[in-house]
Amino acid sequence: MSTTDTIAQLMKIEALPQTALKTKISTTNKVVAAYQSVNSRLSSLVSAANALGSSTTWGGMKATSNSTAAVVSAAAGAGAGSLSFHVDKLASTHVLTFSAASAVSSASDATGSPVLAGSTFDVKLKDGTTKTLNPADKSLQSVVAAINAEANVAYKAAAVQIGAGKYTLQLTAKDSGAAGAAAMTAAGTPTGLSLTDPTVTVNGTDAQITVGDPSDLTTTAYSITSATNTFADVLPGVTVTAVRAQAATDPAVTIDVAADAEGIAAKVQALIDNANVALTEIASQSKIKSGQTAAGPLVGDSAMRKLTQDILGAVSGGIPGLGANGGVASYSDVGVAVDRSGKLTFDKQKFIDAYQADPAKTQAYFDTYTEKTGGTDGKFDPGFDTAAGLGRKMEALGLIASVGVVDPTNPTKPTKGTMQALIERNNNTISRLNDQVSEWDVRLEMRKLALQKQFSGLEVALGKMQQQSSWLASQLAGLG
Known part of the structure; x- marks a missing residue:
């Protein structure tokens, strides 16, 4: 008798409740991932909707x-x-180049090609004062470095090669145009250099x-x-x-x-596209089982049904105040509609025609809201103010579903987004289930030890019985 195999089989039976818990954790993880995926699409929808509430968009x-x-x-x-x-x-930038007659054979040689008579030289600063600069040595390169390290001179310096093995100093105005040239002329050139006779290479104009x-x-x-x-x-x-x-x-x-009617139309198109992406994701995550196609993790989820209805209803409900005699107007007037498949459509040309005919009214179809009593901050507060324009509606429903909103009259108590709450709730469920799995690990380990002890005793008893059986058989054989 193989007690090890027997114990393993018995432990599989004992672990069935834990296996069920692990299956539930896996299922719940899929639900969380589905909510997160929908939430991501809602965030994109909010961004696209927010753009239609921007003065930059409508003033484009x-x-x-x-x-x-x-x-x-x-x-x-x-x-x-x-x-x-x-x-x-x-425009051109003023440039002075010291003459070829005073060029040196090396930009970095301080002894064979010095450009200083002494160890220092003077420059005039932008405020008209003179400052003495102390280069590292007498080389052209050190003079250039000293000039460029002084922020308040009117020019930048460079060592330029004007021929084979011939280098000279070039000064370029820091500011382009005539003003830069005038500032450079007023500053003059550094004094104390052995380089002479600078000429205007480029006249700043x-x-x-x-x-x-x-x-x-x-x-x-x-x-x-x-x-x-x-x-x-x-x-x-x-x-x-x-x-x-x-x-x-x-x-x-x-x-x-x-x-820029085309640019505004592109932002409306982005809103419609993001709304359709969100609807597609919701439909994918909540689809029913069909043939060999498995049901989505969120099948039958009431929050998903409501979210779909809210997005479609934002369009199909129209906008009050813009219709005849102040009645409800259809968003189809500006090219937005819901088709038979439950997706939003956008007629760009119809939108552009409407915008060119009446820009302010067309903007109102997307960027209208009413501040509630107490909400006099001059900005749209989703979940508090009443949205009427399509962009504002989508922004509000997206934020309410995604991350929650803040009531300006009670800013210390923001609401939690529907998706955020569902994700948190399911993560809490997963945490509790993991705790139960851990408890089962302890319980199963104790059960396994008990079975091993029980079967170990059984093996001893069987061994004794075999010995007795062998003894009895030998005695019976002796009698025969």
């Missing part, structure tokens, strides 16, 4: 240029309009554009200059960056600035 402007000579950008809220100009010249009638820039034109190639607020909130200077015969650059 699009700027275009008809020429590669300049690029244009518009900030949110920029003024709409059109402007034509000619790029006369780009401002960039310039001439604005006027593109057909004749000589009649009603006026010029704008900039120390850099960037011209800010040529129209309110509009920045032009000159890329290349134009020849006199080149056609004028024309820029146009208008509301």
Whole structure:
């Protein structure tokens, strides 16, 4: 008789309750993972919805240029309009280079190629005072390092090679344009150097554009200059960056600035896409068993049913106040609808047409809410204020389901998100089940020891019986 196998079989039976607990833990872990997956999709939905409550979105402007000579950008809220100009010249940075006659044969040699008569030299600072600098040695490289270590000089230094084995000092204004050149001229060049006769390698000048009638820039034109190639607020909130200077015969650059309907439509599309992703995930996690396809971990979950209804209802319920005589308007007026399969659809062109016809009303379809009594902070508080616009509705339901919201009248007691609560509850269940599994480990170990002791006694008894049986058989054989 194999007592080891017998004990193993008996222990399998004894462990059935623990096995059931482990199965339940595995199932609950799948439920938690499913809730977390849905919650992740809701977070993305909240982000997309939040973008439709931003003034940056609805104030978005699009700027275009008809020429590669300049690029244009518009900030949110920029003024709409059109402007034509000619790029006369780009900004340049003032550069001085010491003459070849005083070049040295090595930038780092302090003895064979010194550039100092003494051990120090003087520079003029931006405030007009003079400062004595102490380089590490008399080499060109040390002079360069000493100048660049002084923050208050008007220029940067470099050792440049102007020929085979010939190095000299080059000074470049820290600021571009005419102002940088003037500051550098006022500062003069370092004194105490053996290098002489610096020449202007690049004359620092401002960039310039001439604005006027593109057909004749000589009649009603006026010029704008900039120390850099960037011209800010040529129209309110509009920045032009000159890329290349134009020849006199080149056609004028024309820029146009208008509301960015395409950009806003893209954000609405993102909201619809994220809502559909959330609906798809909910459906996947809560699907019923079909043939060989297993049921989802959240099958029959009432929270999932309600979440689906809330997302679809946010669209199908329409928006009050924007319809005829102040009635309920359909979101289909701005291209958003629910199809037969239970998914949201978006007609981009219909949205753009509505926006171009009435921007403020179209925005109201997505960005409208009413502050409740006490909620006078001027911002949307999901779960407290009443959402009407689709973006606000989605933001509120997403936050309420995902992480919870804060009531501004009672900020010390935030609510807990539905998904967050469900995840926490199931994690607590898993923790309790793991404790029970651990208790069963102790119980089963004690039971195994008891069985081993019991079967050990049985083996001794069987051994004695075998001995007695053998003795009795031998006695009987002797009688025969």
